Amino acid sequence: MFKVTIDNKSIEVEPGTTILQAARMIGGDVVPPAMCYHSELKDSGGKCRTCMVKVAQGSVADPRPMPKLVASCRTEVMDGMVVQNITSPEVVDARKAVVEFLLLNHPLDCPVCDQAGECDLQNLSYEHGTNTSRFEEEKRTYEKIDIGNLIQFHPNRCILCYRCVYAANQLTDNRVHGILYRGEKSEISTFIHQAIENDFSGNMIDVCPVGALTDKTFRFKNRVWFLKPMDAHRECTKCSGKATLWYRGEEVYRVTGRKDKYGEVHDFICNECRFEKKNSSDWVIEGPRKIESYSVINQNHYKNVVIPSVINPIKETME
Amino acid sequence: MNQDQKKISLTNRSKVVSNKKMTLMERFYLPAIFKGMSITASHFFKREVTIQYPEVKRPFSDIYRGLHVLKLDDEGRERCTACGLCALACPAESITMIAAERKEDERNLYREEKYASMYEINMLRCIFCGDCESACPKEAIFLTNRTVPSEYERADFIYGKDVLVEKKDSRIDVSKRQTPEVLAFKQDKSKSHNN
Numbered sequence: 001m002f003k004v005t006i007d008n009k010s011i012e013v014e015p016g017t018t019i020l021q022a023a024r025m026i027g028g029d030v031v032p033p034a035m036c037y038h039s040e041l042k043d044s045g046g047k048c049r050t051c052m053v054k055v056a057q058g059s060v061a062d063p064r065p066m067p068k069l070v071a072s073c074r075t076e077v078m079d080g081m082v083v084q085n086i087t088s089p090e091v092v093d094a095r096k097a098v099v100e101f102l103l104l105n106h107p108l109d110c111p112v113c114d115q116a117g118e119c120d121l122q123n124l125s126y127e128h129g130t131n132t133s134r135f136e137e138e139k140r141t142y143e144k145i146d147i148g149n150l151i152q153f154h155p156n157r158c159i160l161c162y163r164c165v166y167a168a169n170q171l172t173d174n175r176v177h178g179i180l181y182r183g184e185k186s187e188i189s190t191f192i193h194q195a196i197e198n199d200f201s202g203n204m205i206d207v208c209p210v211g212a213l214t215d216k217t218f219r220f221k222n223r224v225w226f227l228k229p230m231d232a233h234r235e236c237t238k239c240s241g242k243a244t245l246w247y248r249g250e251e252v253y254r255v256t257g258r259k260d261k262y263g264e265v266h267d268f269i270c271n272e273c274r275f276e277k278k279n280s281s282d283w284v285i286e287g288p289r290k291i292e293s294y295s296v297i298n299q300n301h302y303k304n305v306v307i308p309s310v311i312n313p314i315k316e317t318m319e
Numbered sequence: 320m321n322q323d324q325k326k327i328s329l330t331n332r333s334k335v336v337s338n339k340k341m342t343l344m345e346r347f348y349l350p351a352i353f354k355g356m357s358i359t360a361s362h363f364f365k366r367e368v369t370i371q372y373p374e375v376k377r378p379f380s381d382i383y384r385g386l387h388v389l390k391l392d393d394e395g396r397e398r399c400t401a402c403g404l405c406a407l408a409c410p411a412e413s414i415t416m417i418a419a420e421r422k423e424d425e426r427n428l429y430r431e432e433k434y435a436s437m438y439e440i441n442m443l444r445c446i447f448c449g450d451c452e453s454a455c456p457k458e459a460i461f462l463t464n465r466t467v468p469s470e471y472e473r474a475d476f477i478y479g480k481d482v483l484v485e486k487k488d489s490r491i492d493v494s495k496r497q498t499p500e501v502l503a504f505k506q507d508k509s510k511s512h513n514n
Contacts, residue, residue, distance in 0.1 A: 111402030111456050112433045220418040220433050223403035299407055 002079040006030045006053075007087045019072035019083055020051055024262070030085050031262075033095075033124050035102070035209045036161035037073035038264050044166050045073035048159065049098050050124060054091050057082035069094055092128075099129035105140045106210075107156045115211030117224040117296045120263050121159065142187065147177070148195035150216050150275055151205060155187050158212035164188065164204040171200045171268055188212070199238055202274040206257045206265045217275055218254040225296045227253055229289035234282055239270040244289050245280075252278045261292050381495035383464035384447045387440055388491045389484040390459055392430055397484065398459035401435035405451035405460055413444035414451060430457075438483060442467045442476040452496075461493040 001012040006023050007030040013022045021039075023031045032053055037045035045051075051073050055066040060080030069091060072083070085091055103125060110116040142155035160179065165188070168175040177190040190196060196204070204213045227246040234241045246254045255274045257265035277283065291297045344350060370377060379385070392398050401418035419436035421429045428434075451460050470476055485491045 109431070111400045111404070112431055116402070220401075220420055222418075223407075225407055226403065296407070300412075 002077050002081070004077040004079075004081045004083065006083040007085050013077060015076075017077055018045075019053060019055075019070075019075050019077055019081075020045075022077055023072065023083075023085065032072050032085055033120075033128065034073055034262070035120055035124065035159060036163060038163050038166070038207055039262075040264060040266055040268075041163060041166040041170060041207070044161075044163055046071050047161055048102065050095060050102075050128070052091060052094055052098070054084040054088040055081060056084050056088075095128045096130060099125050100133070100135075102159050103129065103133065104135050105156070106159070107139060107141075109157075113154075113157065113211040114214045114219060114224075115157075115208075118259075118263075119211060120209035140184075145189070146216070147190060147213075148197055148201070150271065151196065151201065152214050152216045152219060153188065154212050154214065155189075156212075157210050158188055159210055160186060160188070161209055163207040163209065164213055167203050167207045167268075168196070168201070171203055172198045174198060199270045199272070200268060202271045203257065203265070203268045206259065206268075209263060215254055215256075215274075222248060222253050225299055227297075228301070229291060229297065231258065231286040231289050232283035233286065234273065234277065234284060236270060236273055239273060240267040241269070241273060242267040243269050243273055243283075245283060245285075250280065252280060254278075258289070379464040381464060384449045384462040386442075386463055386465040386467050387445075387451070387478075387483055388461050388463050388493070389438065389480065390461060390491070390493065391485055391487065394427070395487050396426075396428060396430040397434055398430055398457045399435050399438065400431045400433045400457055400459075401438070402456065404454040404456060408450040408454035409445075410448060410450060411444045411446050413441040415439050415441075435480070438480050440478050440483065442478055443473065461491075461496060463491055463493065 002015055002017070003010060003012050004019070004022050006019070006026060009026050009030055011022055011026050013025065017025075020032060020034060020037060032051040034045070034051045035048040037048075037051065049071060051071055052069040053072045054069055055075070057063045058066060058081060059078035061078075063080070072085075102121065106121065110119070110122060113119070116122060139156075145153045145155065147153050162179065165175070165178050168177060176194050176196055177188060179186050180189045181187060202215075205215050208214075224246070227248050230245045230247055232243060232245045234243075242258060243255050244258050245252050246256065255269070255278065257269050258267060259265055390398050401416050403416065403418075406412075406414040406416060415437075416435045416439070417437040418433050421432050421434055447462065449462050452462055467476070
């Protein structure tokens with residue numbers, strides 16, 4: 001077991017664990033944000049650079065600090081490693097710069113975007129970015145693309161995290177989209193506007209950290225913070241059948257996978273569950289989905305109401 | 320008992336009622352009547368405190384929070400994108416909306432690809448706090464110095480887009496609601512959220 005210290009908090013982890021995974025084991029403020037890393041997708045990470053941390057001491061054997069900030073999702077821990085995340089001003093500064101770069105070409109059309117309210121980039125820029133931009137040039141723009149009749153792709157919003165490419169590679173047997181061109185010109189695309197049609201293509205929507213890949217059947221239907229998420233499951237031959245239903249009143253507006261507090265889905269669901277089963281009767285409801293308290297989805301929802309016993313003090317004696 | 324009452328008195332103005340006999344002057348009544356009438360008569364010569372509404376109307380502050388308006392932009396397109404932030408901010412939950420996607424031939428009607436096909440404010444629920452105005456990221460909704468008129472039916476107080484959206488030929492000036500600081504903030508391109 002390797003002992004690693006992150007922001008003065010120590011934990012013992014298996015060799016081969018990355019700094020990000022170790023930080024998530026500790027939890028709380030020491031967890032670096034991540035846009036491109038997805039724990040269920042192999043080889044993901046290392047693209048967005050938001051999870052950069054400072055390694056103040058390499059290991060017990062070689063206590064020299066690492067010369068540059070490292071991507072914590074791709075760096076494995078060593079025994080006796082000392083890592084600084086939010087305690088290092090250098091890291092906070094670098095992260096601010098990364099957010100600025102991610103937002104260079106991002107259209108900031110959150111009032112229009114369906115992802116607003118559950119968007120990782122929105123959370124990231126609120127928490128780590130500045131509220132001004134120094135970018136004066138024209139933003140790079142593309143037309144939106146329909147990938148089949150269920151998914152819509154907005155290249156303007158894409159931050160090129162590659163998550164959807166890995167999801168298609170690892171969940172389905174036939175990937176038909178990828179990154180075309182290089183550098184600043186690179187874009188996610190199918191080759192000559194092909195439709196992506198396989199049973200798990202809908203998971204591209206869930207793994208996308210921004211609003212680039214959105215559910216076309218939910219497009220402009222409602223804002224996520226007006227919906228009530230409920231955990232539900234059903235018997236499905238293709239997938240785990242564990243999903244979250246988003247209700248408004250009695251109506252199911254959309255079905256998604258269950259995102260954890262890092263915005264990652266662990267039980268991927270098939271397109272039949274996601275797009276075709278939008279009746280309460282198709283599902284077994286488990287109960288309300290727990291959403292992190294800082295999320296706008298919790299706004300105006302009353303939770304944890306404890307009825308004080310003094311309302312009717314003699315009730316027990318009456319019974 | 321008297322002392323107890325004084326102890327709990329908050330204003331020190333409480334008086335103990337007495338049943339003493341009236342004097343001759345008091346029993347005569349007329350002096351008291353003339354005293355009262357003189358106060359009444361003196362008001363004939365003082366400035367009126369009431370006004371003849373609706374012929375005369377009191378001036379409203381430029382930043383009075385009254386009936387809402389949904390602004391059009393300079394080219395006459397609707398600014399509202401139905402983002403739902405006003406409805407989220409509304410403490411009285413008086414705002415509802417349904418969003419729709421702009422069609423290709425509607426580019427001169429709506430500024431962005433999403434717009435509100437239905438936008439309703441329930442004026443009976445609204446408390447005119449102005450939170451919707453502060454929440455709006457598109458400068459679409461403003462409160463104005465107009466008031467909500469009275470109606471006979473409750474349903475008539477639910478205002479739709481036909482009332483709320485300003486008319487192209489009779490624009491409503493909200494520039495007074497925007498202080499120099501607000502305007503400076505809007506002119507700063509680096510802080511612009513409208514690309």
